[in-house]
Amino acid sequence: MAFEYEYQHPALAADCVVFGFDGSELNVLLIKRGIEPFINCYALPGGFVHLDETIDECARRELYEETGLRDVFMEQLYTFGALNRDPRERVVSVAYYALVRSTDYAPEGGTDAAQAGWFKMNQLPPLAFDHLEILKTAHQRLKNQIRYRPVGFELLDLKFTMTQLQTLYEAVLAKKFDRRNFSSKILKTGVLDVLDEKVQNTAYRAPRLLSFNRPKYQELTEKGFNFEI
């Protein structure tokens, strides 16, 4: 016992909800806990905030330590402060929400990240603490964000097809769109570049590849752009 305070202080943690997209379904990154409480139970990557780091830095550090992932799109989600979230002591957790390209990350055996893995959003294992509630909050945020941010930037490969982009939207929003309207609507915004390149080795007609045009996207978001589908 080393640190003393005049008043009681809660412990402060950061937890990360990392979404990935595998081409057809939305996935979330979970780790298997190696310590009590909830040992061997799945949980969101996260841990306690150090006094010499910001909460954002903590979230990135813990994510890297527990899964090997870094340099991902990440933003603060919500702070969870119920009284008995953690059986050990009062812990307040600042939750973060992150998006990664699935192809950029496969959990590797034999490392700290060996216990990390992707889970389909509709086949989740039981989660430690209030992490299911945090995850549901993050999913809601993703559903909102996809309307006014091209989250495909973070979730798809640099080059992708229109069908892949539409599948992502349909997976996130759990809703179907007309292929032709989806395509023309999203092309009309100008945030996509049509590449002079086609997918190789496809069944039937090969689709052309697309990429996001970041400067154009920046320009549009600055004047209150809406990606509504």
Add this chain to the structure above:
Amino acid sequence: MAFEYEYQHPALAADCVVFGFDGSELNVLLIKRGIEPFINCYALPGGFVHLDETIDECARRELYEETGLRDVFMEQLYTFGALNRDPRERVVSVAYYALVRSTDYAPEGGTDAAQAGWFKMNQLPPLAFDHLEILKTAHQRLKNQIRYRPVGFELLDLKFTMTQLQTLYEAVLAKKFDRRNFSSKILKTGVLDVLDEKVQNTAYRAPRLLSFNRPKYQELTEKGFNFEI
């Protein structure tokens, strides 16, 4: 010195950004600090989280203690965790955002709330800590929320005129609307009841009074309603 921990813990506080509307301009509630640091400087109402209360409860308690306000619409905004926000020790602050009817609240002299007061959003005094940054974040949230929540519920009197409602939207969004389109668009949603009552003692033609229809609003928000103007 009474409380000991194995690891260092930051202090945890909650601060409230309370917006009010006086009929023509957007206001924010500030208190004059009576203690160091930043003594006599204006700041957001707020204080440290007790270990036997949630952060939400803390925000409501502090707001009541410092301004006398209670039972207001309030929701969590963002958590601010920069390293040197507070010169005393590491303090992480969970910011809340609240809306009140100006007529429901006038700071009273001779009470704990004597130091509280409304300030116009475009005539703010210097603020303590990083409270200006918090305030700007809250204003941005209000601008977003007014699109899909009838924030007039919280900011206007129970009975109001269409012009007052439009003035509120124009004050929040810093944008002008066509009077006739604004009126028909918002009436068409059904969230307003047209009362069989007119304003008394007006210059020129007396406008009719309106009120929000809460059940209708609830019904619409549940099916993904959009109040976009």
Add this chain to the structure above:
DNA sequence: CTAACTTTGCGTATCAAAAACGCAAAGAAT
């Protein structure tokens, strides 16, 4: 090799909502 089939890419027709604005009645001010 040819026919069938699936996906893709581009187009148009139809429908609904947003934006612009005309106009007269209410009712105080002169």
Add this chain to the structure above:
DNA sequence: ATTCTTTGCGTTTTTGATACGCAAAGTTAG
């Protein structure tokens, strides 16, 4: 009585959303 401002209700015009037709690309199957 006349002027003037605000209010309330409408129409026209323009824009955007939705539904869907169709042929070309290019693979699969006979």
